[in-house]
Amino acid sequence: MIVHFILSGETLESISEEINLENPVYLKEFHNTHCAREDFIQDTLIPGKKLLIPGFNKVREYNSRNDAPFKQPKLNPEIPFNPENLSRIYSVVNKEIYENELERRHAVLTYTVSVKWVRNENGFHIFHLFKNNFSDGQGNMMTDLASESIRSLNPIEVKTDLKGKVLSIELTQQTMDHFERIMERLSDLFPDQYAKMYLEEFERVVKNRNIFNSRMKNDVFIKNYFASVRNSFTNGKSILQQSIGEENTDIILHQNIENPDYDKEIVILQNLATSKNDIEFSAKYSLYPKTRLVKNLDVQYIIFQFGITNSSFFTVTELS
Numbered sequence: 001m002i003v004h005f006i007l008s009g010e011t012l013e014s015i016s017e018e019i020n021l022e023n024p025v026y027l028k029e030f031h032n033t034h035c036a037r038e039d040f041i042q043d044t045l046i047p048g049k050k051l052l053i054p055g056f057n058k059v060r061e062y063n064s065r066n067d068a069p070f071k072q073p074k075l076n077p078e079i080p081f082n083p084e085n086l087s088r089i090y091s092v093v094n095k096e097i098y099e100n101e102l103e104r105r106h107a108v109l110t111y112t113v114s115v116k117w118v119r120n121e122n123g124f125h126i127f128h129l130f131k132n133n134f135s136d137g138q139g140n141m142m143t144d145l146a147s148e149s150i151r152s153l154n155p156i157e158v159k160t161d162l163k164g165k166v167l168s169i170e171l172t173q174q175t176m177d178h179f180e181r182i183m184e185r186l187s188d189l190f191p192d193q194y195a196k197m198y199l200e201e202f203e204r205v206v207k208n209r210n211i212f213n214s215r216m217k218n219d220v221f222i223k224n225y226f227a228s229v230r231n232s233f234t235n236g237k238s239i240l241q242q243s244i245g246e247e248n249t250d251i252i253l254h255q256n257i258e259n260p261d262y263d264k265e266i267v268i269l270q271n272l273a274t275s276k277n278d279i280e281f282s283a284k285y286s287l288y289p290k291t292r293l294v295k296n297l298d299v300q301y302i303i304f305q306f307g308i309t310n311s312s313f314f315t316v317t318e319l320s
Helices: 012-018 025-034 056-064 141-152 173-177 179-189 193-207 209-217 220-225
Strands: 002-005 050-053 087-099 104-121 124-135 156-160 166-171 238-244 249-257 266-272 279-287 294-305 308-318
Touching: 012 025, 025 050, 087 220, 104 220, 124 141, 124 220, 141 179, 141 193, 166 173, 166 209, 166 220, 173 179, 179 193, 193 209, 209 220, 220 294, 220 308, 249 279
Parallel strands: none
Antiparallel strands: 002 050, 087 104, 087 308, 104 124, 124 156, 156 166, 238 249, 249 266, 266 279, 279 294, 294 308
């Protein structure tokens, strides 16, 4: 038995996690069984008061009962990836905010994405993605150019494994066969010298399969829609890796099921596996309970760096 003096902010749950006790109910039970009457715990912990903590063998005995809430089967679901015949259209909103001591800027981009399962090829899933209806609320020439360039490549072909992990992204053979014509059309639509520089880089990326694949894997829609939400759950949690920000900073996330009583949708919550001083992150995915396919998702993060705050708010909502 260990005598611990309760610190501000501590809870039965947080202390149980520190001592690897799976069910915090037993921490309260152990304390109240062995403590003096004046130290009895009713509901919440009181900073400064004593808490009696069970030793290793007692913790192991409690854990052997295997009755912790997070061990419920519905909080540790198998989430298969069965996209056959998938055909969905999504509305996408991507809002970015840049702040420092002197200024605050923001940008909002909206568009639609059509996701269509095409075929199963040698044990891999092939999807076609169509991006359309771009708007940034400003209508400047460079935004129109970028939007038209992306539309001209439709559909983009995405190849995943059987769990939905993206393996490669490329253009269809039809698009590549007609790419010279596509470039001529874009040059005619946007004859400006700055547009010419953009189109030269656009052409370089498209013609280099490796560069195109790398760039598209970091596309904000693709990396979030095809995120590893189907990783195995253990003790109510699943671990995955994601990247955020312009520099594609890698982060490790924990995800858990919001509510085990899911009938209409499975809601998955994501947060940082370990807290960071320079990053805040949260995400929420809604999946259909039968097909386990994405219905909606909401990702928010903030990166603090060199006196600059970059905030991102990304939402995907199913339209049909």
